[in-house]
Amino acid sequence: MSLSVIEPANLQKFNLLVGENYDLKLTQSIQNLVAEKCKKTPNFTHFIDIFYELMQSKVEPPLESIWVYSALTFRSRNLTNDNPLDRLSAARDLFQLISACSGSCNSSKSIALLAPVVFEVYKVVVELKGRHLGSKREKKVFREVKSLVDVILGFISVCCCDTSNGKRNVSEVTDLNLIVSFKDLVSLWMEKSESFKSFLPLVNDEICREGSERVCDVNYLAGMVIVEVFLLKLCLSFGVGMAGVDLEKDLTSWAVSSITGFQNVFFFETLVRMLLEPTLPVTSLLSSEHGVLLKKVLYDAVILVEYSFLNPESAVDLPVELMKSLAMTRLIVTHEAIELLREDGDQKKAISYASAFSSSKLPSQIIKWITNQIGMDEKERSLVSSPKALLKWLLSLENQGIRAFDDKILKSRAKLAVDNSKTDYEYQSSKVKRNEASGDLLFYIDNKGEDEDEEDEEMNESMSAAFVAAAHSMKLPKNGGRKRKEMGSAGNKKKIKYPKHDLSDNHGSTREGFSSVSNEDLSSESEVDDPISDEDAEAVEQ
Numbered sequence: 001m002s003l004s005v006i007e008p009a010n011l012q013k014f015n016l017l018v019g020e021n022y023d024l025k026l027t028q029s030i031q032n033l034v035a036e037k038c039k040k041t042p043n044f045t046h047f048i049d050i051f052y053e054l055m056q057s058k059v060e061p062p063l064e065s066i067w068v069y070s071a072l073t074f075r076s077r078n079l080t081n082d083n084p085l086d087r088l089s090a091a092r093d094l095f096q097l098i099s100a101c102s103g104s105c106n107s108s109k110s111i112a113l114l115a116p117v118v119f120e121v122y123k124v125v126v127e128l129k130g131r132h133l134g135s136k137r138e139k140k141v142f143r144e145v146k147s148l149v150d151v152i153l154g155f156i157s158v159c160c161c162d163t164s165n166g167k168r169n170v171s172e173v174t175d176l177n178l179i180v181s182f183k184d185l186v187s188l189w190m191e192k193s194e195s196f197k198s199f200l201p202l203v204n205d206e207i208c209r210e211g212s213e214r215v216c217d218v219n220y221l222a223g224m225v226i227v228e229v230f231l232l233k234l235c236l237s238f239g240v241g242m243a244g245v246d247l248e249k250d251l252t253s254w255a256v257s258s259i260t261g262f263q264n265v266f267f268f269e270t271l272v273r274m275l276l277e278p279t280l281p282v283t284s285l286l287s288s289e290h291g292v293l294l295k296k297v298l299y300d301a302v303i304l305v306e307y308s309f310l311n312p313e314s315a316v317d318l319p320v321e322l323m324k325s326l327a328m329t330r331l332i333v334t335h336e337a338i339e340l341l342r343e344d345g346d347q348k349k350a351i352s353y354a355s356a357f358s359s360s361k362l363p364s365q366i367i368k369w370i371t372n373q374i375g376m377d378e379k380e381r382s383l384v385s386s387p388k389a390l391l392k393w394l395l396s397l398e399n400q401g402i403r404a405f406d407d408k409i410l411k412s413r414a415k416l417a418v419d420n421s422k423t424d425y426e427y428q429s430s431k432v433k434r435n436e437a438s439g440d441l442l443f444y445i446d447n448k449g450e451d452e453d454e455e456d457e458e459m460n461e462s463m464s465a466a467f468v469a470a471a472h473s474m475k476l477p478k479n480g481g482r483k484r485k486e487m488g489s490a491g492n493k494k495k496i497k498y499p500k501h502d503l504s505d506n507h508g509s510t511r512e513g514f515s516s517v518s519n520e521d522l523s524s525e526s527e528v529d530d531p532i533s534d535e536d537a538e539a540v541e542q
Contacts (some may be wrong), residue, residue, distance in 0.1 A: 015506060020151045022054070022057065022058070022504070023179050023264055023475060024066055025054065025458065026054055026062065026179060026180070027179060027180050028066060029047070029050050029051065029054065029068075029178075029535050030064060030143060030180050030184055031184075032047075033047050033068065034184050034187060034188070037187065037188065042452055044072050044075065044076070046398075047068075047072055048069070048073065048076070049070050051068045051069040052069060053070065054069075055069050055101065056349065058111075059104055060104050060105055060106070061104075061105070062179060063105075063112060063113060063218055064178065064179055064180055064185060065104075066098065066101045066102060066113055067113060067188075068185070068188060069101065069174070070094065070097055070098050070113075070116070070189040071116070071189055072188075073097060074090070074094050074097070074116075077093075082118060083494055084089070084128060084138070084141045085137070085140075085141050085144075085465065086126055087120070087123070087147060088121070088124050088125050088141060088144055088148065090120065091117055091120035091121050091148065092126065092148055094116065094117050094120060095114070095117045095148070095151070095152065095155075096305055098113050098114060098116075098117060099155060101113075107159035107160060107222075108218050108219045108222040109218050109222070110155075111156055111159050111161050111222040111226060112159075112218045112221040112222040112223050112225055114155075114156075114225050114229075115200065115221065115224075115225050115228075116189045116199075118152070118202075118225060118229055118232065119153065119189065119198075119199055119200075119201070120154075121145065121148060121149065121232070122196060122201050122202065122228075123143060124141070125145055125232065125235075125236070125285060126284050127142060128142055128145065129284070129285055133186075136297065136347045142236075145236065146236050149229065149232055149233050149236060149383060150233070152229050153229055153230075153233060153258075156226055156262070157261055157262070160261065160262050160263060160264055176215075177216070177217055177218070178216045178218065181370055182211055182216040182221075183196060196208065200224060200228065201228075201281065201284070202227065202228040202231045202232060202281055202282065203224050203227060203228060203270070203276050203281065204277050204280075204281050206273075206277075207224065207270060207274070209275060213226070219266045220266055220270075222264070222266060222267075223264060223265075223266030223267040223268075223269065223270045223493060224270055226262060226264060226267040226270075227267055227271050227274070229271045230255075230258060230267070230271070231280070232285075232340040233293075234251055234254075234255065234294060234297070235282055235286055236296070237250075237251060237254075238286055238290045238294075239291075247293070247392065248296060248297055251294075251297045252297050252300045252301055252455070254299050255298065255300075255301040256300075256305050259271075259305070259307065260305075260307065261303060263307075263309040263366065264309075265310070265315060265318055265322065265323070265326065268302075268310070268326070269303065269322065269325070269326045269329070271298065272326065272329050272330055272333055273304055275295070275298060275299065276329065276332065276333060276335075276336070277304065277334045279295075280293060280298075281292060282294065285344055293323050296541065297339045299333075299353075302330070302333065303330075303333070303334050303337060303353050303356055303357070304352065304353070304356045306356075306360050306361065310323075310326070311432075312365065320369075321406060324366075324369055324406060325406060325407055325410065327366050327369075328363060328366070328405060328407070328410050329410065329415070330362060331362065331366060331387055331390060331391065331414075332359050332387075332391070332410065332413055332414050332417055334353060334362075335386075335387035335388055335391055335417055335418075335421070336417055337353055338350045338353050338354055338386075338387065338388075339417070339420075339421050341353065350406045354385075354386055354387075357386070357387055358385055358386070363390055366390065366394075367390075370394070370397065370402075370404055373402075373403075374397070374402055388418060391414050391417065391418050392418060394414065395411075395414060395415060395418065398493070419466065423471055437466070454524075
């Protein structure tokens with residue numbers, strides 16, 4: 001039985017609920033619902049009418065009303081079957097219901113509402129991974145899971161491409177704090193035996209804890225949801241086709257294209273923060289070996305690419321504190337990545353990371369913030385040649401009583417990173433020999449969203465030239481190109497490039513289209529680029 005919006009049979013004309021009256025009724029109704037859930041034999045029937053009214057009383061309903069109404073409708077299905085195909089069908093129906101109810105909502109809220117859908121899909125994937133995909137039926141479920149994940153990614157991409165007054169509406173900065181406790185909302189989706197952390201299984205503990213302890217901002221929740229779907233897509237690409245270097249290149253290319261398409265600072269900030277942890281929260285989906293490879297892919301996507309949406313001029317509407325925290329986190333992540341590569345003996349990639357850092361806008365961005373804060377002439381500060389040198393300078397300012405790190409945790413992490421590192425690693429790109437460059441790496445500057453006038457074009461060319469000069473003659477192995485059906489004949493050799501996808505050119509289909517999509521549509525081929533296609537997987541199986 002598919003889920004749909006249930007209109008109460010005897011619903012009278014809606015009361016006028018505005019302002020504080022609406023917030024009070026919503027808060028009290030959720031508290032009553034949570035209390036009812038704690039009973040031995042709870043009865044949620046009459047709550048459906050209440051939350052339907054709350055959802056219909058506003059042109060753009062608050063997240064809480066849609067989420068609770070969807071949870072009650074989903075629970076009314078009484079799904080007790082452990083069949084993965086049935087559970088996947090239930091998750092698909094839930095996606096349809098939520099996307100239909102959020103048609104009038106802004107992009108951040110529409111994405112954040114998908115958290116329970118991702119939660120349900122994740123549980124199906126974990127179960128499938130435990131079964132090792134032995135039968136044809138289980139392989140079919142796996143393909144349908146990938147298809148549903150692609151559809152969710154497509155929905156998110158459309159949300160990120162929504163425009164308002166001619167500008168991309170990727171991270172609304174209006175007051176989007178939740179009215180009620182995030183923990184109370186999450187509890188409605190959980191069984192008594194499940195913990196709060198399990199609701200966001202692909203986000204690390206610290207980020208989950210912050211979401212449960214502070215007033216949750218819908219923008220941050222949307223960022224976490226995008227990260228989860230992003231990681232889920234990458235995890236599903238392992239073990240079904242290519243392996244090793246080819247898989248790493250393919251996943252890196254897809255990751256960069258997706259980040260470029262989303263252009264969501266809250267998503268990127270969450271992703272970078274997760275790279276501070278020793279391991280990613282994907283142990284239930286990937287082997288330790290694949291987990292290490294996935295982290296390498298994310299390091300490349302985060303460090304080697306200069307994304308235009310992170311430039312100060314592109315983020316003027318975002319809080320300065322957010323952008324500064326993100327910049328400091330990127331700095332620490334880059335330093336730690338270089339140190340890890342040096343420990344592993346991969347000097348070539350360590351050089352490429354150092355070169356990407358020194359050629360990017362990140363060092364000058366951080367220095368400008370600090371010099372403006374303390375009144376120092378930015379020109380007096382010599383060129384920083386490595387992440388470690390910049391971290392040392394920032395920590396020395398802290399020792400002088402100048403606040404460089406707004407976050408105490410980041411400050412402690414920076415100090416620990418510098419203390420644990422080896423001798424100074426000062427990189428001079430001019431000293432790198434042509435044959436020392438890694439043949440597997442290409443630098444890329446994302447110019448998406450920037451004007452295409454001559455001045456910008458000249459600037460972009462000069463910046464790209466800086467990366468090319470650092471990389472020198474980096475090129476792929478002769479057999480590095482991947483063969484696809486739509487590509488040329490066998491033997492064609494192509495470099496992996498990070499394509500500049502302009503999703504804004506393809507957002508003619510609105511989010512409303514997702515709400516009316518059928519089950520057959522969701523199971524069909526998705527338009528989202530798949531790093532490992534089903535055809536590839538079937539070819540390997542044969």
